Amino acid sequence: MTSLEQERWxxxxxxxxxxxxxxxxSSWFARMDLECVEKDTARLSVPTRFLKSWIQxxxxxxxxxxxxxxxxxxxxxxxxVRTAAIKAPPARPRMEEQPEPAREPKADRLNGAExxxxxxxxxAAHEASGGSPLDPRLTFETFVIGxxxxxxxxxxxxxxxxRRGDLVMxxxxxxxxxxxxxxxxxxxxxxxxxxxxxxRKLQYLTAEKFMYGFVTALKNQNAIAFKEALRGIDxxxxxxxxxxxxxxxxxxxxxxxxxxxxxxxxxxIAADRPPSELETLDDRVRSRLAGGLVVEMGPLGEELRxxxxxxxxxxxxxxxxxxxxxxTVVSYIAKSVTHNGRDLEGALNRLLALSKLTGQPITMEVxxxxxxxLIRPQEPKRVKxxxxxxxxxxxxxxxxxxxxSSRRTANVVRPRQVAMYLAKTLTxxxxxxxxxxxxxxxxxxxLHAVRKIENLIGNDASLADEIDALxxxxxxx
Ligand code: ADP
Ligand code: MG
Numbered sequence: 001m002t003s004l005e006q007e008r009w010x011x012x013x014x015x016x017x018x019x020x021x022x023x024x025x026s027s028w029f030a031r032m033d034l035e036c037v038e039k040d041t042a043r044l045s046v047p048t049r050f051l052k053s054w055i056q057x058x059x060x061x062x063x064x065x066x067x068x069x070x071x072x073x074x075x076x077x078x079x080x081v082r083t084a085a086i087k088a089p090p091a092r093p094r095m096e097e098q099p100e101p102a103r104e105p106k107a108d109r110l111n112g113a114e115x116x117x118x119x120x121x122x123x124a125a126h127e128a129s130g131g132s133p134l135d136p137r138l139t140f141e142t143f144v145i146g147x148x149x150x151x152x153x154x155x156x157x158x159x160x161x162x163r164r165g166d167l168v169m170x171x172x173x174x175x176x177x178x179x180x181x182x183x184x185x186x187x188x189x190x191x192x193x194x195x196x197x198x199x200r201k202l203q204y205l206t207a208e209k210f211m212y213g214f215v216t217a218l219k220n221q222n223a224i225a226f227k228e229a230l231r232g233i234d235x236x237x238x239x240x241x242x243x244x245x246x247x248x249x250x251x252x253x254x255x256x257x258x259x260x261x262x263x264x265x266x267x268x269i270a271a272d273r274p275p276s277e278l279e280t281l282d283d284r285v286r287s288r289l290a291g292g293l294v295v296e297m298g299p300l301g302e303e304l305r306x307x308x309x310x311x312x313x314x315x316x317x318x319x320x321x322x323x324x325x326x327x328t329v330v331s332y333i334a335k336s337v338t339h340n341g342r343d344l345e346g347a348l349n350r351l352l353a354l355s356k357l358t359g360q361p362i363t364m365e366v367x368x369x370x371x372x373x374l375i376r377p378q379e380p381k382r383v384k385x386x387x388x389x390x391x392x393x394x395x396x397x398x399x400x401x402x403x404x405s406s407r408r409t410a411n412v413v414r415p416r417q418v419a420m421y422l423a424k425t426l427t428x429x430x431x432x433x434x435x436x437x438x439x440x441x442x443x444x445x446x447l448h449a450v451r452k453i454e455n456l457i458g459n460d461a462s463l464a465d466e467i468d469a470l471x472x473x474x475x476x477x
Contacts, residue, residue, distance in 0.1 A: 001036060008070050009034040015066040020059070027150035028055060033082070040075040042067050045082040052079050053169070054154065126195060130213060130229065131203045132239070137315070138188035144311060146304030149182060152295045156186045159266055160193040164200050164234060170293035172257070172267035176274050177297035178382060180340025183270035187237050190268060200234035207244040214252055227252075231259050234266065241271040245280055254285045261288070277384060279433045305344055306334040312348050323355045329367045336375045347371040383426040383474050385437045391474055392419040395466075404439035417449035418467065424450045426474060 001009075013032075017025040028051065035043040044063070046052050055063070056079055067074040123134045140160070145153050152175055159173055177183050187204060194202040205213070217226035230236065236256070244253055260267050271278065274296070275289035300308070309330050316323050329351075337343050350370045351362050360366060393400045396415035403416050416438065423434045424446065431443035438446070457464045 001034065005034065005037060012063075012066045012070050015069055016063065019062060019066065023147045023150065026147060028059065035080070037071070037074065040073055041078050042071075042074050042076070043078045043080065045080045047082050052081050055079060126191070126204065129201075129203065130205075131191075132206050132209045134188050134191060134204060136192075138185045139192050140189045142311060142315070143182065143185055143189055144304060144307045146301055146307070148298035148301060148304065149186075152186065152297050155293060155295055156190050156268075157193075159235065159268060160190045160197070162200075162266065163198055168264055168266050171261050172269050172289060172292040174275060174289055174292060174294045175268070175270045175297065176272065176294070177270075178272060178299070178340065180342040181297050181300060182341055183272075183297070184239055185341075187239050187268060187270050190235070191237050194235055201232070202235040202237060203230075203233045204237040204239065206239045207241050210238060210253065211244065211246070211249050214249065227256070230256050231263070231265075233260070235268065236260055236265065237268045239270050241269050242273060242278060250281055250285060254282075254288070257285070257288060267292075273382070274384070276386065279429070279436065299338075300341060300344075302334050302338075305337070306330060308341065308344055309334055309348060312345070316348070316352050320352065320356055322359070323352055323362075325351065325362045325367075326364075329362055329364055332364065332367055333371060337371060338375075343374050347374050383422075385423050385427060385429065385434070387474060388419050388422045388426065389438075391470060392422065395470060406439065417453050418470070420446050420449040421453035422467070422470060422474065426471065 013025075013029065016029060020029075031051070032044055032046050032055070035045050037043070046055065060077055060079075064074070064077050067077065123136065127133055140153075140157065143153065155170065155173055156175075158169060162168065175183055175186065191202045191204040194200055213226060214223070217223045244250060257267060269289065274294060275281075275286045278286060278289070281289075309325075313323065313325050313330070333344070333347050337347050347370070351367065354360060354366065354370060355362055389400050389403050392415050393403055396411070396418075398412050398415055402412045403419055405412070420434060420438060423429060423437070424431070427434075429437070431446045435441040435443045435446045453467070457467060
């Protein structure tokens with residue numbers, strides 16, 4: 001691409017951003033690239049099929065108009081998927097022949113259906129058929145959309161709105177995020193909406209419940225029935241996959257996953273880390289998990305926290321009309337309780353209890369006193385071992401595969417030790433896990449590296465500074 005084209009492309013993006021706003025732009029267009037402009041066609045690419053299809057059905061006119069404002073001769077926009085990272089299962093038609101993703105109105109009708117149905121029978125039926133309990137508050141209705149979760153929310157709605165016989169768009173849908181950022185909320189919302197609004201059977205299971213179900217079935221010698229029942233589900237929703245442990249369990253889970261996906265059933269998964277970091281799962285399962293749509297939800301921004309609080313207060317007022325929280329107090333909580341959705345809930349519950357039990361009005365003074373201990377410093381960013389390896393390799397001018405290799409020349413040994421040291425100090429991974437991620441090394445090797453660097457830092461101020469800079473870089477990246 002010429003620099004002229006590059007420049008023009010930046011201007012087109014600028015226009016688009018001005019038109020749709022920062023939030024929408026970063027959710028949908030941040031990863032859209034220009035491939036080239038040929039005659040009257042601007043060829044653009046995005047990393048996933050889902051983005052492609054969403055942009056095509058919702059924004060293609062806008063994108064074209066922004067182009068034409070910069071370059072009159074462009075008459076057409078062509079959108080392609082950049083890599084083959086998301087592979088369609090073999091026997092299924094290609095994406096181009098699949099229906100467009102559901103537009104919002106369809107999804108909204110779904111919410112209507114969900115509201116009309118009383119939640120209790122849905123949850124009871126769900127539990128009776130072996131699912132984990134569903135919380136009636138965790139629906140799409142109560143899920144607040146913000147910058148950090150737009151894409152994930154849209155994907156979740158899409159999954160919930162699909163009907164039996166529709167083609168499955170991305171499978172599995174894999175959602176990862178830190179604690180309290182809304183994974184369970186979204187998964188349960190999918191289950192509620194799907195079970196209430198459609199002809200499919202959705203089952204929500206925590207990984208623990210999955211394991212428990214299987215172990216019980218084995219004990220009662222009806223493992224086959226258990227498997228059959230699982231495979232009869234249209235949409236299997238598994239929460240907290242990081243808790244799936246044990247070789248047998250993994251094998252069982254792997255079979256279930258493969259059987260469902262191959263049969264064109266939808267699988268939705270949530271975990272606290274990306275598939276590549278599910279250390280206990282074997283490579284085949286991880287690659288299967290990564291082969292659908294993997295989406296991450298970031299920390300709740302202040303605006304989002306504010307909206308969540310407002311919604312919660314409104315819901316609480318339905319049962320306790322005297323509960324009034326001034327906006328200044330809501331902003332204060334949104335600003336100071338930065339940790340996660342659970343702490344927000346905790347803060348409000350305290351104020352609610354106080355208001356109910358004492359009838360005291362909720363003032364700023366009361367709020368400050370009540371939520372003091374929930375105010376924690378911002379949770380440090382989750383650092384991934386892959387990022388550490390990438391950043392360290394770049395810093396020392398070696399390749400990532402050098403770091404993982406068995407080469408013992410000085411120019412790779414030191415960077416490798418630094419990377420292992422950073423992995424130990426910046427992540428919660430155990431020594432054996434780290435060893436495995438560094439080309440299958442023994443945990444004693446990792447320990448040696450960590451000790452070595454600790455010693456060096458004590459004696460070498462410039463190395464200490466260098467490592468400090470690397471740490472800061474990784475935590476901010
Ligand atoms: P996770 O499963 O990721 O640990 P949860 O789904 O349990 O997190 O969310 C923690 C709390 O925060 C729940 O009460 C949930 O309803 C609330 N929460 C998180 N994100 C949102 C959101 N976007 N809108 C409304 N509530 C949210
Ligand atoms: Mg959860």
